[in-house]
Structure formats: C-alpha cells, structure tokens
Amino acid sequence: MIWTWILIFIVSIYFLVKAADYFTDYSEKLGKILNLPNFIIGVLIVAIGTSIPELATSIMGVQAGEAEFLSGNVLGTVIINVLLGLGIAILVVKNKVKFNWDIVSNDLPFFAAAIFLVIISLSDGVFTTVEAVIFVIGFFVYIFYAYLAQKSFQEKVKARLDRQIKKEINEEVNSVKEHKHLSKDPISKLKVVLIILASLGVILLASYFVVESILQISSMLQVGTTVMAATAVALGTSLPEIVVAISAARRRNYDMMIGNILGSSIFDIFMIFGFVGMFTTLIITPVIYWIMIPFLVATFLLLWLTLIDKKITKTEAMMFILIFFMFIGKMFEVF
Numbered sequence: 524m525i526w527t528w529i530l531i532f533i534v535s536i537y538f539l540v541k542a543a544d545y546f547t548d549y550s551e552k553l554g555k556i557l558n559l560p561n562f563i564i565g566v567l568i569v570a571i572g573t574s575i576p577e578l579a580t581s582i583m584g585v586q587a588g589e590a591e592f593l594s595g596n597v598l599g600t601v602i603i604n605v606l607l608g609l610g611i612a613i614l615v616v617k618n619k620v621k622f623n624w625d626i627v628s629n630d631l632p633f634f635a636a637a638i639f640l641v642i643i644s645l646s647d648g649v650f651t652t653v654e655a656v657i658f659v660i661g662f663f664v665y666i667f668y669a670y671l672a673q674k675s676f677q678e679k680v681k682a683r684l685d686r687q688i689k690k691e692i693n694e695e696v697n698s699v700k701e702h703k704h705l706s707k708d709p710i711s712k713l714k715v716v717l718i719i720l721a722s723l724g725v726i727l728l729a730s731y732f733v734v735e736s737i738l739q740i741s742s743m744l745q746v747g748t749t750v751m752a753a754t755a756v757a758l759g760t761s762l763p764e765i766v767v768a769i770s771a772a773r774r775r776n777y778d779m780m781i782g783n784i785l786g787s788s789i790f791d792i793f794m795i796f797g798f799v800g801m802f803t804t805l806i807i808t809p810v811i812y813w814i815m816i817p818f819l820v821a822t823f824l825l826l827w828l829t830l831i832d833k834k835i836t837k838t839e840a841m842m843f844i845l846i847f848f849m850f851i852g853k854m855f856e857v858f
Contacts, residue, residue, distance in 0.1 A: 525739075543726060553716065577597060583727075592749070594815075600761050609768060612840075620777050621833060622830075627781060630782065630789060633789050641816065662793035753815060767783050
C-alpha cells in the first residue's frame with residue numbers, strides 16, 4: 524500500500540512541476556500580449572510561476588488541517604534551493620564561477636531580513652495573522668527596492684528580475700514579430716488564457732495528491748508531517764529553481780543562477796509564509812525551531828561567506844551539498 528502512495532507522490536510532483544512550467548510560460552506570453560512592462564512580468568509572473576508548486580502545496584496542506592506543513596515546506600525549500608541548487612549547478616560547470624556583486628548586494632540583505640523575521644516571528648511558537656501581513660509588506664518593499672535599483676542603475680546594474688526577462692524568458696516571447704501576431708489574433712489570446720487556466724487546475728489537483736500522499740506515507744512510516752514536508756515535498760517543489768540554476772550555470776549566466784535562487788527564496792519566505800499565514804494561525808513545532816531554523820541560518824551564513832569574494836569554488840559547492848545531506852540526516856534523526 525505504501526508503494527502505491529509513493530508512486531502517487533512521484534507522479535503528482537511530476538505533473539505539479541510540469542504544469543507550473545506551462546503556467547509560467549503562458550503567463551509570460553499573456554503579459555506580452557497585454558503590453559505589461561518587463562519588470563512587472565519578471566517580478567510577478569516569473570517569481571510566482573517558479574514558486575507556485577510551493578505555494579499550492581502549502582495551501583493544500585493548511586486546508587488539510589496540517590498547519591505545520593507550511594513552515595516545513597517553505598523553510599525546507601529555501602534550504603534545498605541554496606544548498607542543493609547552487610551546489611549541483613556549480614559542480615556541473617568546468618569554468619570558474621564569477622558573478623556581478625551588484626546582483627548579490629541587492630538581494631542578500633533582503634534574504635537576511637527575511638530570515639531574521641522568521642526567527643523573531645516563530646520564537647513564541649505561533650505565527651499570527653499580523654505577522655503574516657508584515658511578511659507580505661516585506662515582499663512589496665523588496666519589489667519596490669528592486670524597481671528602484673533597476674531604474675537607477677540601468678547602465679551598470681540590471682535588476683535581477685529584468686535580467687531574467689532578457690536571458691531566461693523564452694526568446695519567442697521577446698520576439699516582436701510573434702508578439703504582434705499574438706496581439707492581433709484573438710484565438711491565440713483565448714488559447715493562452717485557456718492553457719493558463721488548465722495548468723492552474725492541474726497544479727491544484729496535483730498539489731492535493733502531493734499533500735494527501737505525504738500524509739498517508741507519514742502515517743505509515745510514523746514520520747512527522749513536518750519532516751516529510753521539509754524534505755520530500757520541498758525537494759520536489761524545488762525542482763523548477765534547481766533546473767533553472769543548472770541551466771543558467773551551463774550557459775555561464777552565473778548572475779541569473781544566483782539571482783534566481785536568492786529571488787525565489789525571498790519570495791518563498793515573504794509571500795508564501797505571509798499569504799497563507801493570513802488565513803490561519805500556524806503552530807510551530809520544535810523540529811522547525813530547533814532543527815530547521817538553525818540550518819536556515821547556517822545556510823545563509825555559508826552562502827554569505829561564499830559569495831563575499833565574488834566567486835564560488837567547487838570545494839565550496841561540495842560543502843553546500845554536504846550540509847544538505849547533514850540536513851536530511853538530521854531531519855530523519857540519522858545522527
């Protein structure tokens with residue numbers, strides 16, 4: 524019976540990630556059709572699109588009465604994004620990994636602020652609606668700051684999300700010829716909207732089965748829901764960010780590689796914690812505060828010490844992956 528639920532989990536994760544890809548791609552196309560600015564497309568559509576698996580599974584987990592699912596999923600995803608995503612991405616390339624410090628200097632302080640807010644908010648064991656609203660406000664402050672950075676440093680610094688628009692988003696979306704074709708063809712507009720709605724439906728359905736399968740597997744293995752959400756679910760929902768990071772590294776676009784990981788992590792903490800937390804009071808379990816938060820802080824410190832010299836070595840990448848396995852081992856009480 525347990526193997527049936529494991530199979531359901533794997534299949535659901537596949538459809539969840541695949542549907543999220545379609546949602547992001549066609550939302551970008553819709554943004555172009557509606558003549559939305561590149562910055563808005565980058566901040567809202569790309570950020571939400573790559574993080575929608577985490578958002579959807581967190582919502583379903585809370586609706587299923589497992590409030591700790593949100594904390595485990597979000598914090599686990601952030602830890603895995605940084606440790607496994609950057610670690611693997613750096614190991615697959617032969618060249619030295621160097622990047623533009625301005626990209627990091629824009630996002631790293633907000634990443635630190637997000638982690639600080641997590642520590643303060645969860646210290647009393649409860650995450651309230653007021654704290655959730657503060658998190659959402661923090662995300663919009665981040666957007667505003669990113670917008671100012673993009674506007675002020677157009678020659679020297681391209682904001683991370685605008686850089687993603689130019690290098691990560693499909694060239695077909697940026698094609699003026701295709702854009703005109705889509706704008707003039709109402710059938711194309713309808714098709715885009717229908718695909719967005721269909722992909723959203725698949726995301727919600729797949730998220731339901733991800734959560735349900737994890738609850739069943741946790742019960743059969745007698746493993747806490749928080750542990751499964753922070754490991755198996757978080758690893759599955761992190762796949763879009765990890766794939767983007769590896770793809771960017773192979774194209775030697777190291778700015779996008781780091782920017783994607785940092786931006787996604789900031790969105791996950793501020794927006795997913797905040798948005799879902801506004802509709803429920805979250806109870807924080809000991810495993811979150813005494814295991815996950817220390818690993819989150821350690822992950823940030825390792826990232827900061829690694830990035831401060833404006834390059835990342837393969838030795839540092841292997842350290843990232845080593846700490847990832849230490850995190851998994853600690854969650855399952857291997858040591």
